[in-house]
Amino acid sequence: MSAQVLSEQSSAVRAFVALVRSHAAVTRRLSVELTNDHGLTINDYEVLLRLARAPDRRMRRVDLAGEVLLTPSGITRLLDGLERAGFVERGTCESDRRVVYAVLTDAGLAKVREASATHVAQIDELFAARLDSRELARIADLMERLGDAAADDDCRPPE
Amino acid sequence: MSAQVLSEQSSAVRAFVALVRSHAAVTRRLSVELTNDHGLTINDYEVLLRLARAPDRRMRRVDLAGEVLLTPSGITRLLDGLERAGFVERGTCESDRRVVYAVLTDAGLAKVREASATHVAQIDELFAARLDSRELARIADLMERLGDAAADDDCRPPE
DNA sequence: CCACTACAATTGAGTACGCAAGTAAATCTA
DNA sequence: TAGATTTACTTGCGTACTCAATTGTAGTGG
Numbered sequence A, B: 001m002s003a004q005v006l007s008e009q010s011s012a013v014r015a016f017v018a019l020v021r022s023h024a025a026v027t028r029r030l031s032v033e034l035t036n037d038h039g040l041t042i043n044d045y046e047v048l049l050r051l052a053r054a055p056d057r058r059m060r061r062v063d064l065a066g067e068v069l070l071t072p073s074g075i076t077r078l079l080d081g082l083e084r085a086g087f088v089e090r091g092t093c094e095s096d097r098r099v100v101y102a103v104l105t106d107a108g109l110a111k112v113r114e115a116s117a118t119h120v121a122q123i124d125e126l127f128a129a130r131l132d133s134r135e136l137a138r139i140a141d142l143m144e145r146l147g148d149a150a151a152d153d154d155c156r157p158p159e
Numbered sequence C: 001c002c003a004c005t006a007c008a009a010t011t012g013a014g015t016a017c018g019c020a021a022g023t024a025a026a027t028c029t030a
Numbered sequence D: 001t002a003g004a005t006t007t008a009c010t011t012g013c014g015t016a017c018t019c020a021a022t023t024g025t026a027g028t029g030g
Helices: A011-038 A042-053 A061-068 A072-084 A106-128 A133-151 B011-038 B042-053 B061-068 B072-084 B106-128 B133-151
Strands: A058-060 A088-092 A100-104 B058-060 B088-092 B100-104
Touching: A011 A042, A011 A106, A011 B011, A011 B042, A011 B106, A011 B133, A042 A058, A042 A061, A042 A072, A042 A100, A042 A106, A042 B011, A058 A061, A061 A072, A061 A100, A072 A088, A100 A106, A106 A133, A106 B011, A106 B133, A133 B011, A133 B106, A133 B133, B011 B042, B011 B106, B042 B058, B042 B061, B042 B072, B042 B100, B042 B106, B058 B061, B061 B072, B061 B100, B072 B088, B100 B106, B106 B133
Parallel strands: none
Antiparallel strands: A058 A100, A088 A100, B058 B100, B088 B100
């Protein structure tokens, strides 16, 4: 009868715990493969992928940070690594000399294609292990909305 | 026409990206509150909570690691912090002298109760921002299954 | 009873971040 | 057009982990 009150669980708490656990389990598995086979972290990969899809294969660092949800300093350090590896380069902006573009190199494009082959297959396999395609679409939708809610500043308390 | 192949997205990939993003967004928000108001990380809190619910408020470190999905060394370091703060103590095991129990102290129980008040409310608020209660139950269920799939060793390639 | 393997936990070294503070360029204000 | 604010980015420092190696204990087969 001591800690019993702590056992009451709202669906939100259940969902939160499941989010933390599933993230840990999924990323642990996938990042092992990505780092062993390709020398990339998950965020490295996400960044390369977004650059590959961006017009002119370039993006402002700030925008990149917003997409992968890293802080500006996190992006700086992540890109340091990708620069050292030769996968991205720095590009200056004519109209605003504060901004530094991250530009995907040919080597970077080759890398993300190479990594995609095994990585995407592994994601498919892992997610399909217990979820059918309808459930997959549903969970993707719900998690996107959850992420948007949490990333929005407007759900912050007023003060 | 260059990187176009990288734009094809399975539902699994969409779900994966949404998982990573929503996790980053949600944990960033919640951990700010937990660390500022209570000096705990999310994993600190999860560990204290599981100890509070465990019989005799004690658990083997290995089992704790399995529940919060940390490595053994991760648990050691996390518990170091909680010991220093006086929230857990070490307990020896009569029948197996390899194991060291993590035992929740009275101060630890008080702490987790205190933290729960605001933390649970914030989780509820954040998750309810864009998801109704049916959706919450659904996403919790789907994420639990996903986490189980990824934590299971039996979905590993044979070799 | 002794060697082997298996397991619980810890430790040293390394990494991927975050935060706070700083610089430099752009923009707004008076 | 000078000064103040905002924006883009970087840097120093701290932290929460991970992995690989190590110690000590338990079971197991000969």
